[in-house]
Amino acid sequence: MIMFATSPVIFPHAAVAAPDQSADGWKAKLNLNADQKAKIKQIHEDTKKQIDALLTPEQRTQKQQARQQRQKPNLNLNADQKAKMKEIRQKANSQIQAVLTPEQQQQWKQLRQQRRQKY
Numbered sequence: 001m002i003m004f005a006t007s008p009v010i011f012p013h014a015a016v017a018a019p020d021q022s023a024d025g026w027k028a029k030l031n032l033n034a035d036q037k038a039k040i041k042q043i044h045e046d047t048k049k050q051i052d053a054l055l056t057p058e059q060r061t062q063k064q065q066a067r068q069q070r071q072k073p074n075l076n077l078n079a080d081q082k083a084k085m086k087e088i089r090q091k092a093n094s095q096i097q098a099v100l101t102p103e104q105q106q107q108w109k110q111l112r113q114q115r116r117q118k119y
Contacts, residue, residue: 026111030104039099047092054081054088 027037052060059075066073097105
């Protein structure tokens with residue numbers, strides 16, 4: 001929740017993160033190796049595709065415009081879209097957890113908690 005629950009890379013509808021909260025920021029803090037980076041990148045891409053598939057053409061356009069303006073879009077998701085999006089996020093979180101070492105998992109949880117406290 002992207003992280004994941006909040007990462008804009010994983011959750012395209014999330015607000016644009018501060019520099020220290022960006023995807024590159026948390027990846028650097030976790031000291032990911034090249035293989036981990038590649039696997040997480042693929043998870044992000046797959047997640048984005050799945051989320052985009054849930055959206056109507058109008059919602060996708062609105063999301064794209066908001067991201068270009070570095071704003072959080074108001075997509076007016078219906079209950080079914082919200083439920084499916086939550087499921088996609090949880091799956092992505094699990095996949096990313098599986099890529100990380102136990103130490104990195106702990107660091108990632110801490111980064112997510114810090115981010116949640118800010119918002």
